[in-house]
Amino acid sequence: MDDTFTGRVAIIGLGYIGLPTAVALATRGIEVIGVDINENTVKAVSEGHVPFVEPDLAIAVSGAVSVGRLTATTEVPEADAFIIAVPTPFQDDHTADLSYIEAAVAQVAPKLRGGELVVLESTSPPGTTEQVSKWLAGHRPDLTFPHESEGLPDVYVAHCPERVLPGRIMIEIVTNDRVIGGVTRRCAEKAASLYRVFTQGAILTTDAASAEMAKLVENAYRDVNIAFANELSLIGERLKLDTWEIIRLANHHPRVNILTPGPGVGGHCIAVDPWFIVGAAPDLARLVRTAREVNDSKPLHVARQVIERASRFRNPTVVCLGLTFKANVDDMRESPAVDVVVAIADAEPDLDIRVVEPFTHALPPELDGRPNVRMQSASDAIDEADIVVLLVDHEQFKTIPKTRLEGRVVFDTRGAWR
Numbered sequence: 001m002d003d004t005f006t007g008r009v010a011i012i013g014l015g016y017i018g019l020p021t022a023v024a025l026a027t028r029g030i031e032v033i034g035v036d037i038n039e040n041t042v043k044a045v046s047e048g049h050v051p052f053v054e055p056d057l058a059i060a061v062s063g064a065v066s067v068g069r070l071t072a073t074t075e076v077p078e079a080d081a082f083i084i085a086v087p088t089p090f091q092d093d094h095t096a097d098l099s100y101i102e103a104a105v106a107q108v109a110p111k112l113r114g115g116e117l118v119v120l121e122s123t124s125p126p127g128t129t130e131q132v133s134k135w136l137a138g139h140r141p142d143l144t145f146p147h148e149s150e151g152l153p154d155v156y157v158a159h160c161p162e163r164v165l166p167g168r169i170m171i172e173i174v175t176n177d178r179v180i181g182g183v184t185r186r187c188a189e190k191a192a193s194l195y196r197v198f199t200q201g202a203i204l205t206t207d208a209a210s211a212e213m214a215k216l217v218e219n220a221y222r223d224v225n226i227a228f229a230n231e232l233s234l235i236g237e238r239l240k241l242d243t244w245e246i247i248r249l250a251n252h253h254p255r256v257n258i259l260t261p262g263p264g265v266g267g268h269c270i271a272v273d274p275w276f277i278v279g280a281a282p283d284l285a286r287l288v289r290t291a292r293e294v295n296d297s298k299p300l301h302v303a304r305q306v307i308e309r310a311s312r313f314r315n316p317t318v319v320c321l322g323l324t325f326k327a328n329v330d331d332m333r334e335s336p337a338v339d340v341v342v343a344i345a346d347a348e349p350d351l352d353i354r355v356v357e358p359f360t361h362a363l364p365p366e367l368d369g370r371p372n373v374r375m376q377s378a379s380d381a382i383d384e385a386d387i388v389v390l391l392v393d394h395e396q397f398k399t400i401p402k403t404r405l406e407g408r409v410v411f412d413t414r415g416a417w418r
């Protein structure tokens with residue numbers, strides 16, 4: 001099989017993953033058409049702008065658009081390769097919502113002529129890539145698909161999960177090793193030829209279900225380890241011990257590396273993906289489920305601690321620093337910081353809550369319109385604060401001098417001011 005991909009690539013979904021992937025390909029000379037159902041996103045990208053904050057992405061997008069290598073549209077075009085990077089949230093019962101993938105597949109199917117590659121980048125439960133092949137076959141009975149036979153299919157289908165770190169996406173999208181799972185071996189090789197265009201890391205080919213599971217396992221590993229740190233912080237509190245100090249001491253052991261506790265776990269990956277493992281084997285994934293439960297219970301615990309501190313004041317002003325799911329990004333998906341503020345505001349509707357979030361201008365929908373919650377600059381909010389709660393360790397907050405916090409009750413959920 002030819003080792004070098006040539007041709008045109010359509011990327012379905014221009015979010016945190018799809019847009020950087022589009023740019024990575026475009027800057028290496030590939031013609032890329034970005035597709036999104038969100039017209040504002042398409043308009044922004046067409047004008048060379050980025051609809052969210054990610055370091056170095058804006059300049060790369062404007063460069064790729066200005067030389068004509070990257071265009072954006074709401075309609076899936078004909079292409080030689082299609083990369084699907086749409087959301088995979090979970091439903092109320094924690095099973096994966098594959099409806100975005102199914103909708104993207106339905107848009108791609110009519111554009112197939114034979115010979116194309118379809119890659120699923122969205123994080124998915126084991127079996128989803130094969131399901132994509134089956135969905136495509138349902139739409140196109142005139143073509144052969146790889147789940148039907150090991151032979152040469154008309155269309156190649158593979159999974160290439162993404163493991164970039166928000167805030168470092170533009171570096172890691174190029175340097176990370178990539179796992180590529182094909183519905184057949186030929187599919188994996190075909191997809192590898194595409195990712196070799198921009199990947200400097202190793203390309204590891206396998207079958208589709210193993211690639212899907214490897215991605216989920218990576219995030220479950222992180223979740224379980226964070227849950228351990230969070231559980232230690234709860235135990236430390238009960239025993240009136242300084243958990244940060246205990247972790248610091250324990251980590252001097254040459255084979256111990258305990259992570260840091262915090263107000264919970266958020267984001268579109270670690271807080272979501274382990275549930276897909278639980279869904280795949282509910283009776284066996286006991287540790288994975290418990291880790292999710294430990295981490296998910298942390299925001300309410302933090303909220304209760306804030307309320308307890310507030311009860312010592314008459315009409316206190318509580319300042320919550322940070323809303324995003326982690327430091328130095330604008331992403332608030334599944335953010336434990338948002339959950340903490342919501343829980344406080346729900347429990348104490350008369351409490352004066354100020355929120356500081358340098359990465360956004362507006363409150364998220366869960367908080368917007370609440371009379372007792374408003375956004376402020378860090379400086380104004382701290383001036384008026386009785387209690388300061390650090391929820392996100394943004395660089396801007398870490399550098400607040402200790403003297404600025406004097407006279408306030410300080411509750412540092414991240415250990416950033418230690």
Ligand SMILES: NC(=O)c1ccc[n+]([C@@H]2O[C@H](COP(=O)([O-])OP(=O)(O)OC[C@H]3O[C@@H](n4cnc5c(N)ncnc54)[C@H](O)[C@@H]3O)[C@@H](O)[C@H]2O)c1
Nearest residue numbers: 013014015016017036037038085086088103104122123162
């Ligand atoms: N953000 C991360 O750091 C990260 C890391 C690894 C994996 N992932 C996975 O990558 C996938 C995408 O995540 P994301 O963070 O880029 O999501 P996102 O929400 O930032 O972007 C998804 C985009 O897809 C668009 N979209 C939805 N349905 C569509 C359709 N039918 N056709 C065209 N566009 C459509 C949305 O409008 C949105 O712009 C998810 O499965 C996620 O779990 C994300």
